[in-house]
Amino acid sequence: MHLAVDPLGGILDLPQIDQGMLLRAGEGNRERSTRLLWKSVSGWHRFRMLVRLALLLLLLSPSGALAAPIQLRVDMSEATRRIVHAKLAIPVTTDPVTLLYPKWIPGEHGPTGPIANLAGLRVLANGKEVPWKRDEVEMYAIHVLAPQGTKKLDVALDFLISGDEEGYTFAASSTSRLAVLNWNQVLLYPAGIPLEDLVYEASLTLPPGWKYGTALPVAHESAGKIEFRPAPLATLIDSPVNAGEFFRTITLAPEIHPRHVIHLVGDSREAIDMTREEEEHCSNLVREALALFGAHHYREYHFLFTLSDHVPFFGLEHHESSDNRVKERSLIDDDLRVRSADLLSHEFAHSWNGKYRRPADLTTPSYEIPMRTDLLWVYEGLTQYLGWMLAARSGLLTPEQARDYLAEIAADLDNEPGRTWRPLLDTAVSAQFLYGAERPWSAWRRGVDFYDESLLLWLEADGIIRAGTHGERSLDDFCRLFHGGKSGPPEVKTYRFEDVVAAMNAVYPYDWADFFTERVNRVQPRAPLAGITHGGWKLSYVDSASAYHKSLEHARKRVDLRYSIGLYLTDEGEVLDVLHGTPAARGGLSPGMKVIAVNGKQFTPDVIREAIRAAARSRNPIEVLTKNGEFYGTYRVSYAGGERYPKLVRVAGASDLLDRDLAPHTGPAGHAAR
Numbered sequence: 001m002h003l004a005v006d007p008l009g010g011i012l013d014l015p016q017i018d019q020g021m022l023l024r025a026g027e028g029n030r031e032r033s034t035r036l037l038w039k040s041v042s043g044w045h046r047f048r049m050l051v052r053l054a055l056l057l058l059l060l061s062p063s064g065a066l067a068a069p070i071q072l073r074v075d076m077s078e079a080t081r082r083i084v085h086a087k088l089a090i091p092v093t094t095d096p097v098t099l100l101y102p103k104w105i106p107g108e109h110g111p112t113g114p115i116a117n118l119a120g121l122r123v124l125a126n127g128k129e130v131p132w133k134r135d136e137v138e139m140y141a142i143h144v145l146a147p148q149g150t151k152k153l154d155v156a157l158d159f160l161i162s163g164d165e166e167g168y169t170f171a172a173s174s175t176s177r178l179a180v181l182n183w184n185q186v187l188l189y190p191a192g193i194p195l196e197d198l199v200y201e202a203s204l205t206l207p208p209g210w211k212y213g214t215a216l217p218v219a220h221e222s223a224g225k226i227e228f229r230p231a232p233l234a235t236l237i238d239s240p241v242n243a244g245e246f247f248r249t250i251t252l253a254p255e256i257h258p259r260h261v262i263h264l265v266g267d268s269r270e271a272i273d274m275t276r277e278e279e280e281h282c283s284n285l286v287r288e289a290l291a292l293f294g295a296h297h298y299r300e301y302h303f304l305f306t307l308s309d310h311v312p313f314f315g316l317e318h319h320e321s322s323d324n325r326v327k328e329r330s331l332i333d334d335d336l337r338v339r340s341a342d343l344l345s346h347e348f349a350h351s352w353n354g355k356y357r358r359p360a361d362l363t364t365p366s367y368e369i370p371m372r373t374d375l376l377w378v379y380e381g382l383t384q385y386l387g388w389m390l391a392a393r394s395g396l397l398t399p400e401q402a403r404d405y406l407a408e409i410a411a412d413l414d415n416e417p418g419r420t421w422r423p424l425l426d427t428a429v430s431a432q433f434l435y436g437a438e439r440p441w442s443a444w445r446r447g448v449d450f451y452d453e454s455l456l457l458w459l460e461a462d463g464i465i466r467a468g469t470h471g472e473r474s475l476d477d478f479c480r481l482f483h484g485g486k487s488g489p490p491e492v493k494t495y496r497f498e499d500v501v502a503a504m505n506a507v508y509p510y511d512w513a514d515f516f517t518e519r520v521n522r523v524q525p526r527a528p529l530a531g532i533t534h535g536g537w538k539l540s541y542v543d544s545a546s547a548y549h550k551s552l553e554h555a556r557k558r559v560d561l562r563y564s565i566g567l568y569l570t571d572e573g574e575v576l577d578v579l580h581g582t583p584a585a586r587g588g589l590s591p592g593m594k595v596i597a598v599n600g601k602q603f604t605p606d607v608i609r610e611a612i613r614a615a616a617r618s619r620n621p622i623e624v625l626t627k628n629g630e631f632y633g634t635y636r637v638s639y640a641g642g643e644r645y646p647k648l649v650r651v652a653g654a655s656d657l658l659d660r661d662l663a664p665h666t667g668p669a670g671h672a673a674r
Helices: 019-028 030-040 045-060 233-237 276-293 334-339 343-349 381-394 399-414 424-429 452-468 475-483 497-507 512-521 530-534 547-556 605-618 657-662 667-673
Strands: 002-005 011-014 070-075 083-091 097-100 118-125 132-134 141-144 152-160 178-181 199-205 211-214 218-222 225-228 241-244 246-252 260-266 301-307 314-317 321-326 357-359 493-495 537-542 558-561 567-570 575-578 594-598 622-628 631-637 645-650
Touching (some): 097 152, 118 141, 199 233, 211 246, 276 343, 276 381, 276 475, 314 343, 381 657, 399 537, 452 512, 605 622
Antiparallel strands (some): 097 141, 211 241, 218 225
């Protein structure tokens, strides 16, 4: 016997049979596949196996379209109390019925469907309540024991909105003034029906006076209730809604068709007061992206921009919209604005890279089937590069900020001890648990480095193309070839590693397969910095922090001393990480401690920085008093190198290709930049 992980994520005790034959048989002949498995097992396993096989075949063997659309009525009138009510009317085509709650949410790269917050589930057939049972292995499957011949199930459920301010869509999504709705949280869908054949007619009720934004086409609305046009399940889940008391919609790049808008909702009226300059930068983002890709794959595009201190900071991509959540004062406070400067550009670029072009193993026929994330260095990594580049080209980042952004991630990755044992590929494969990993020891464990390290990787690829073609071609040409195509409504074109290599070779013949394999699949003790050098710059360290670095520290409430004594802590002294092999590590400091005093003086960010400067003059160890749980201790950190902060400096005699690449490519300045 051996363990085989089935497409539902459960474990089947299968004998060593040709499982591929079993699944192929299941696609066209349920009876044949059942006989094959039945002959291979005996005893008490048979009943358990048949229950699991039935659920598996429901996913693999479509049973035809429903007789009518599924009706979904969502009531957000109590969203301010962190509860959403939903009712569904689901036509039935099979007996018994299995209903599924979406588990693997596109863009979140893991089984993040928040089923733990599903409550108040009731199922009725012919007006009478019927029993249901959760599958004991696949927890996202609900088996309904409806009377034979039932044609429709009426389902009622509540979704309990989390109060956790850390996480993604499963975390906090409402306050007393606003809410964000992700449809996957408030629905069930029948197993055995192809996703494209599952059509939902959805409606939404909002609190009185609230306005909303979404890419989902509206049929009509009145008195706080919105009726949407029928939409396939995939489109519904791909179309979140933001809504609130303080709401504003701005049309971007009005001269461009199709329509692009940004829907701002905030916890205060001041929060959504976007300046004309910011509006123009966002309009430039639309212009620059369309110039880069040469085509679009949406009917309209809607930026959902939620500003609150009580929802997590993140973005999630969709074909025709993006769900962007930032701190309440991000349009007011310069430090907060800098922190989120590339968020809109990153999520917008995903409409092409991640939604239109998508790794084949991230494209599954059911939300219950696990996704394989090994190509996230393309899906997220290339998008990280594009988001940074487009933010600079559009003005969301100044040229200096864009260079400082690059210096920060280059230094972070080049000083990361975990890269001595963990290849970049494994950070992508492990994404589903690295996203939620704790901060302590993250430099040794590594985190979701397929974002920032892949930015450096694609920057290096851009430099190779530019050098090899004497500046005639660049990664822009790859993006237009790979992500462009013909403009139209949303569609998905999948790819594998070989397709990426072929497209790169079409732009510039090179051993791209080896280039990517060497940098992604194998352990690399140093970060890939050649792209910076190709651009005419190099990573250096200076004794004063850049304005960009200071903004990040203030926005995050952090003190970043990783490149001097190896310490990363909050502005209140909580030690978040200590880099292996650094003076702080050799001195005995560790994550989880709290710095109380430095050289006998109560801790503040300025006090510890002054201690580092003083040690450079006196050559005396820095004395650090810490609290570790209920215990206190004093540690000596021997270091005399002074403050060190990352900075890009020009390479003498080299052409400044980096600034040229980051310059606007549209408008009057764009002609010179090309």
